[in-house]
Amino acid sequence: MGVGIEVANLNAWYGSNHTLQDISLNIPANHATALIGPSGCGKSTFVRCLNRMHETNPIARVTGTVRMGGIDIYEDVKPVEIRRRVGMVFQRPNPFPTMSIYDNVAAGLKLNGYTNRKSLDEIVEKSLKNSALWDEVKDDLKKKSGASLSGGQQQRLCIARALAVDPEVLLMDEPASALDPVSTSKIEDLIFQLKTQYTIVIVTHNMQQAARVAEMTGFFLNGRMVEFDSTQKIFTNPSDKRTEDYITGRFG
Amino acid sequence: MEAASTGTKFQLRARIRGLIDSGATILAVLSTLLVILPLVAIFIYLLLKGASSLNLDFFIRTPKPVGEAGGGMANAIVGSATLLAVASILGVPMGIFGGVYLAEFGRGTKLANAIRFTADVLNGVPSIVMGIAAYSLIVLPQGHFSAFAGGVALGIMMIPTICRTTEEMLLMVPHVVREAALGLGVPNWRSVLSITVKTASPGIITGCMLAFARVAGETAPLLFTALGNNFWSTTLNEPIAALPLQIYVYAISPYDDWHRLAWAGALVLIVLIVLAVSLVRYVTSRGVLKGAS
Amino acid sequence: MDTTVPEIHIAHPQFQPEPSVTAEQRQAASAAQEPSEVRRFLLSRGNSALADRSFQILMTLCALSIFGIVALIAIELIGNSRLAWHSFGLQFFFKAYIDPYTGLPTYWDPVNGHFSALPFVYGTLLSSLMALMLAVPLALGVAVFLTEMCPNFLRGPLAFLTELLAAIPSIIYGLWAIFVLVPLLREHVNPWLIKIFGWSGLFSDDNPTGLGFVSASVILAIMILPIISSLTREVMIAVPHSQREAVLALGATRWEMIRMGVLRNARIGIVGAIILGLGRALGETMAVTMVIGNSPEIHRSLLANGSSMAAVIANEFAEATNDLHRSALIEIGLALFIVTIIVNALARLLVWAVTRGAPARVN
Numbered sequence: 001m002g003v004g005i006e007v008a009n010l011n012a013w014y015g016s017n018h019t020l021q022d023i024s025l026n027i028p029a030n031h032a033t034a035l036i037g038p039s040g041c042g043k044s045t046f047v048r049c050l051n052r053m054h055e056t057n058p059i060a061r062v063t064g065t066v067r068m069g070g071i072d073i074y075e076d077v078k079p080v081e082i083r084r085r086v087g088m089v090f091q092r093p094n095p096f097p098t099m100s101i102y103d104n105v106a107a108g109l110k111l112n113g114y115t116n117r118k119s120l121d122e123i124v125e126k127s128l129k130n131s132a133l134w135d136e137v138k139d140d141l142k143k144k145s146g147a148s149l150s151g152g153q154q155q156r157l158c159i160a161r162a163l164a165v166d167p168e169v170l171l172m173d174e175p176a177s178a179l180d181p182v183s184t185s186k187i188e189d190l191i192f193q194l195k196t197q198y199t200i201v202i203v204t205h206n207m208q209q210a211a212r213v214a215e216m217t218g219f220f221l222n223g224r225m226v227e228f229d230s231t232q233k234i235f236t237n238p239s240d241k242r243t244e245d246y247i248t249g250r251f252g
Numbered sequence: 253m254e255a256a257s258t259g260t261k262f263q264l265r266a267r268i269r270g271l272i273d274s275g276a277t278i279l280a281v282l283s284t285l286l287v288i289l290p291l292v293a294i295f296i297y298l299l300l301k302g303a304s305s306l307n308l309d310f311f312i313r314t315p316k317p318v319g320e321a322g323g324g325m326a327n328a329i330v331g332s333a334t335l336l337a338v339a340s341i342l343g344v345p346m347g348i349f350g351g352v353y354l355a356e357f358g359r360g361t362k363l364a365n366a367i368r369f370t371a372d373v374l375n376g377v378p379s380i381v382m383g384i385a386a387y388s389l390i391v392l393p394q395g396h397f398s399a400f401a402g403g404v405a406l407g408i409m410m411i412p413t414i415c416r417t418t419e420e421m422l423l424m425v426p427h428v429v430r431e432a433a434l435g436l437g438v439p440n441w442r443s444v445l446s447i448t449v450k451t452a453s454p455g456i457i458t459g460c461m462l463a464f465a466r467v468a469g470e471t472a473p474l475l476f477t478a479l480g481n482n483f484w485s486t487t488l489n490e491p492i493a494a495l496p497l498q499i500y501v502y503a504i505s506p507y508d509d510w511h512r513l514a515w516a517g518a519l520v521l522i523v524l525i526v527l528a529v530s531l532v533r534y535v536t537s538r539g540v541l542k543g544a545s
Numbered sequence: 546m547d548t549t550v551p552e553i554h555i556a557h558p559q560f561q562p563e564p565s566v567t568a569e570q571r572q573a574a575s576a577a578q579e580p581s582e583v584r585r586f587l588l589s590r591g592n593s594a595l596a597d598r599s600f601q602i603l604m605t606l607c608a609l610s611i612f613g614i615v616a617l618i619a620i621e622l623i624g625n626s627r628l629a630w631h632s633f634g635l636q637f638f639f640k641a642y643i644d645p646y647t648g649l650p651t652y653w654d655p656v657n658g659h660f661s662a663l664p665f666v667y668g669t670l671l672s673s674l675m676a677l678m679l680a681v682p683l684a685l686g687v688a689v690f691l692t693e694m695c696p697n698f699l700r701g702p703l704a705f706l707t708e709l710l711a712a713i714p715s716i717i718y719g720l721w722a723i724f725v726l727v728p729l730l731r732e733h734v735n736p737w738l739i740k741i742f743g744w745s746g747l748f749s750d751d752n753p754t755g756l757g758f759v760s761a762s763v764i765l766a767i768m769i770l771p772i773i774s775s776l777t778r779e780v781m782i783a784v785p786h787s788q789r790e791a792v793l794a795l796g797a798t799r800w801e802m803i804r805m806g807v808l809r810n811a812r813i814g815i816v817g818a819i820i821l822g823l824g825r826a827l828g829e830t831m832a833v834t835m836v837i838g839n840s841p842e843i844h845r846s847l848l849a850n851g852s853s854m855a856a857v858i859a860n861e862f863a864e865a866t867n868d869l870h871r872s873a874l875i876e877i878g879l880a881l882f883i884v885t886i887i888v889n890a891l892a893r894l895l896v897w898a899v900t901r902g903a904p905a906r907v908n
Binding site for chain 2: 587593596597599600601603604605607608609610611612614615617618621622624625682683684685686687689690691694703705706707708709710712713714715716717718719720721723724725767770774798799800801803821824825827828829830831835855858859862863875878881882885886888889890892893
């Protein structure tokens with residue numbers, strides 16, 4: 001079960017660089033929302049503001065409100081608590097290099113003090129099945145290291161790792177951009193399955209991908225959110241001319 | 253004729269420049285040979301003179317009084333190991349944690365820069381000064397020389413070295429690995445220890461080994477802390493023998509027998525150090541971070 | 546602008562604006578789930594602020610121990626040299642007691658309480674400078690060869706060999722120096738020096754042992770070579786290739802390229818490397834002690850026996866006869882500490898200025 005995200009007047013800076021300007025939108029629960037836009041327009045920064053990863057950079061600053069499941073994630077809780085409820089999959093797969101596949105998936109739980117061995121086995125299996133990796137690795141769970149898999153498998157491993165902590169929201173920052181087409185389509189199928197259980201926000205460069213998997217789409221340009229609407233409307237009948245220019249390929 | 257004379261002038265200059273270039277090359281090659289020469293000579297002498305005196309006795313017996321044949325440096329070898337252990341208890345944790353601070357918490361801050369600079373400068377302070385410090389800190393109040401004082405002197409030397417190598421190794425851990433841990437909501441302290449440090453651990457360990465190799469050969473700080481001992485030491489509170497100390501005492505003595513033992517001890521010492529340095533090179537060349545790209 | 550660009554329709558016939566999961570399925574899925582055990586567990590974990598803070602404080606304290614070590618050394622050395630300082634003042638370092646009967650200076654006489662550090666300061670400076678004169682040209686030659694001229698397959702092994710040179714402990718250098726180097730110099734080099742340069746008064750033949758400043762400087766030069774050479778290599782490598790190419794494009798020979806394109810740009814760092822070598826030479830103890838002759842006197846001859854600041858401490862500390870003696874030795878140690886800190890700091894600043902913050906390898 002996912003939660004919705006309400007963003008109001010979000011502004012973000014890297015040092016003196018005003019990366020996000022006055023973003024307001026409501027991300028619906030249990031749906032997939034895609035964020036599109038040209039490079040450097042702030043989509044990644046926006047997504048990182050949703051789990052407070054943006055502030056791991058010492059020169060980063062944020063104002064505005066982000067409410068998730070009824071709480072203000074900046075005022076009411078500490079970053080660590082939010083990040084346990086919001087999972088993140090990064091652009092380049094980043095499994096923990098010194099850990100086995102099993103330990104990678106279980107990392108979010110084990111490193112937070114979860115010790116129930118039997119339960120962990122079940123959770124690892126369930127997460128790997130949910131990320132469509134189980135069949136490929138089930139015999140080598142503890143023998144192979146996370147880094148010895150192929151790129152596509154590593155990314156699915158990272159998804160499994162994020163799912164293992166049962167997040168309410170799953171953030172994906174261009175999850176397939178570093179992968180080959182076969183892996184990409186596997187991951188897109190995954191997102192399709194997962195969105196019934198979680199709220200998914202996916203940043204993508206690939207408009208076809210957004211059209212395939214997401215119900216809502218937001219178009220970012222130069223740090224502002226130009227338009228946020230149902231995917232069908234954005235791609236067939238956008239309200240803003242800039243949106244139309246982008247999706248027809250006139251720039252970006 | 254103008255063109256011809258400038259032409260020949262140019263040719264002459266070109267020839268001179270060519271000669272200078274060759275001369276420079278020859279000088280550079282000669283310098284390199286001249287530098288490698290003593291290294292090779294030292295190793296050859298160590299092998300020749302040391303190997304002949306190495307026998308089982310060397311490793312299991314303690315020194316005999318002058319005039320008696322035989323005897324060995326068993327107590328010195330064990331003593332060196334003991335001193336290294338004491339030094340490590342002091343030096344390794346503080347060095348590693350200091351390196352963790354520099355890489356994970358202080359990156360870019362003025363404080364970290366000052367600490368790093370000071371550590372580098374400390375590494376250049378003569379080791380005998382550390383010995384004096386340990387002497388006045390421990391030997392003077394206690395009224396006697398001890399293995400403990402020697403270990404402390406060596407430990408103080410290890411801290412800046414291990415701190416810097418640990419920092420270097422931690423900086424090599426890719427940022428994305430840290431981000432992955434943070435993104436999971438792992439508390440920072442746990443992420444640093446279980447993820448970052450663990451990923452860099454092969455490099456950190458080799459850094460410690462380098463520090464061991466350096467400290468194992470130090471004589472000066474032990475001259476008036478551990479002092480040396482011709483017999484087995486039973487507690488940390490009495491003087492203790494050490495390999496470099498024993499080599500020194502034997503080398504400056506007037507007895508041929510002892511000179512031979514000094515060469516043998518030197519051979520053992522250099523073999524251990526070369527092993528450590530080679531192992532370090534092997535591990536770091538294989539890639540400190542297996543799998544992390 | 547090309548107006549005939551066809552409209553690109555992203556929507557294609559199979560595009561389903563509504564997800565294939567129906568609203569009922571979605572409701573069923575969300576209703577079936579209340580917070581799972583995992584979620585409940587994680588929600589109960591708290592924010593670990595205390596643990597994080599304590600951890601950070603612990604790490605910071607350990608790092609601050611570096612400052613602590615410097616402070617410790619300074620406090621102990623200053624405290625225990627106070628006796629000598631009060632007795633002799635600053636003159637400790639440059640004046641000596643003149644024997645009223647012979648008119649000759651007595652520098653270091655523990656029995657009678659005359660302590661002057663002058664011969665040791667002289668010895669440290671002389672041996673270090675002579676070592677630098679021998680080591681710097683060779684170190685530069687090696688660095689130039691390894692960086693610019695060496696064939697690729699040789700570079701690795703040769704660099705490894707120079708690294709090994711730096712790892713050999715002082716005691717082993719000293720051992721080799723006593724039994725191999727000193728006899729070699731005594732038999733083959735010193736007579737030649739006396740014969741050719743004896744007229745200058747710098748090489749007299751009244752020290753037949755072969756110990757003395759010449760031997761000490763040679764072994765010291767061998768010891769500081771690797772440091773100067775490896776640091777020089779680092780600063781040379783830090784010179785961007787564009788500099789080399791620019792000079793070559795003007796038609797320079799290889800040596801001219803090295804001289805103008807590399808050495809000229811790296812000269813600040815090279816000076817730093819040399820100063821670092823000086824710092825090491827100033828503090829070198831065991832090898833120097835073993836071959837310098839350990840005589841607290843000053844002679845004109847470079848072949849004479851002498852001593853150095855580190856050597857006298859190494860020789861006499863363990864058996865110092867009285868408090869004043871020990872305090873004088875500690876004061877020499879304090880001077881050594883201060884001087885090496887200044888020299889090393891200066892050297893590091895110079896090298897850092899050229900390599901811009903890349904961590905300096907330490908031997």
